[in-house]
Amino acid sequence: MKTIDALNVYYRDLNSLIDNSIETDSDITLKNIFGQRYIGRGLPKKAKLKIYGTPGNDMAAYMDGAEIEVFGNAQDAIGNTMNYGRIVIHGNCGDTLGYAMRGGEIYVEGDVGYRVGIHMKEYEEMNPVIVVGGKSGDFFGEYMAGGAIILLGLNLTKDEDMIGRFCGTGMHGGVIYLNGTPDKYRFGKEVAKSTNITSEDVLFLRKHIDFYKKTFSKQLNNLKIESFSKYVAVNKNPYSNMYCIY
């Protein structure tokens, strides 16, 4: 296992250092990370990164199978257009997490910012998943086209809301699972609560919640699968009639 001290290392130098290192040693620990961008961009399956500090924007952009574990908070646009792999964040995460994500999994222990899962999508066997332990900002699942987002809403105080407003605005595919049923005004008009929770949904939730518990060493005895609600797009193709009249 190789350790890189990233203090005062410019992001480009750091990222080429990582590229070079995985040729010989695929397990890399990064220390003293302060905002370096694009860490783990396009990284292939064999690489495993442990990151201590605050990785910068667009971490794991276009990631292609690597595993990244962050011990600290992450910033904006994490997992931008990532294809395969897994990101685990022991902390909070900023805005546009999983931006246009195409595959792989992201687990966030705490809260996330605005526009999480914006335009994430799925294709055949590629089904991206984001699991968030705490609360989220506005526009959760905005323009979502595929994949799944699970929001556990753990440890909220009385005056905290699990989601903000405009959840699922412009959504036309994928699934959002929320631990509870927030007021209707918080959702966009393109998303609706589904009454059809199947055994597959339950298995799916259980699998990812179990992984969350294990990864972040939590008991979560009070967390009940039955209290989750499922939200899907009202229309798979809402804009198809916008430019032509049949």
Next chain:
Amino acid sequence: MLREGELRIPSGCSISGIIDKKGKKFNGEEIIKSITLMHDRSNGLGGGFAAYGIYPNYKDFYALHIFYENLSVKTQTDDFIKKHFDIEKVENIPTRSVPNIVNIPLIWRYFVRPRTQTCVSKENFIDEAEFTSRCIIKINTNCKGAYVFSSGKNMGTFKGVGYPEDIGKFFMLDTYEAHMWTAHGRFPTNTPGWWGGAHPFTILNWSVVHNGEISSYDTNRRFVEMYGYKCTLKTDTEVITYLFDMLVRKHNLPIEKAIKVVSAPFWDDIEREKSEEVKNELRSIRAVYANALINGPFSIILGCERGMIALNDRIKLRPLVAAEKNNRTYVASEESAIRVICNNPEKVWAPKGGEPVIALLEGEQE
């Protein structure tokens, strides 16, 4: 080549701010370190800082920082200043040579007091601050090639064309002690870049650093210009500065109401308010000050005498992170830019869109 003011620029930038709420002073090294970490958010076409509490020996004088393009406009401006102000001290703002900082204008600083007996009169509702702000607007409009880029008391801004870390070095900010610093790294995408167009933008003790673009600029501009302001640079940030000066200084709105004006709640959120009183107040604010609503993506840090306020647009289209440790509040575009100067903050949070971070000096009420 088109100059600043002849061209409108969409921009994306970096901002950072630190305040010690007990008023303890510290030099500019920390704020430079914070803004330097976000180097790649800017492109070398603008950097700047605002520092509060730096002129304790001249705290009763307005400190005018002025860029001049040539000596003849300086002579013209000097005549104007002498006519309207008593000058306590005039000097070059000290700078050191930095390789990347070029095309440097003449940079002067004046500590002045309005000539009260001739210029300021209660009958005409003109106090010192109003008089001074009018004079500054006059200089910026009429003296071509002169630009007053700072005009507060016991505070100053330092800005120019370059990366913020180079601008900080150039202005020797390590030699100034302030209880509050804000900083900006600029990324104007189409600008020719001029020193006056860098952030912060100021009027009197107000300073604004801004990341984003104000799509309501022209509506806001027309509104403030009805109250005597003149937007000389066509950049959106300038109008934010004037809006706050107008709302708080001229219209006597409490700062938290001024924030509601520029970042008003959505109508349907107002309708859901439980208290009729709050509901009516918000309705009135939106009705009276419809033209002062700032629309478009922004995160700003507003500096004033009383402290520091950071604010996002209502749907948070630009990043903003805040942290607290001991007596200090930090805000920045990126969390790493706070952590690099603040080890283990007690609290770190991402403010919601439209919800301000208000960090005032002790003894100041919200």
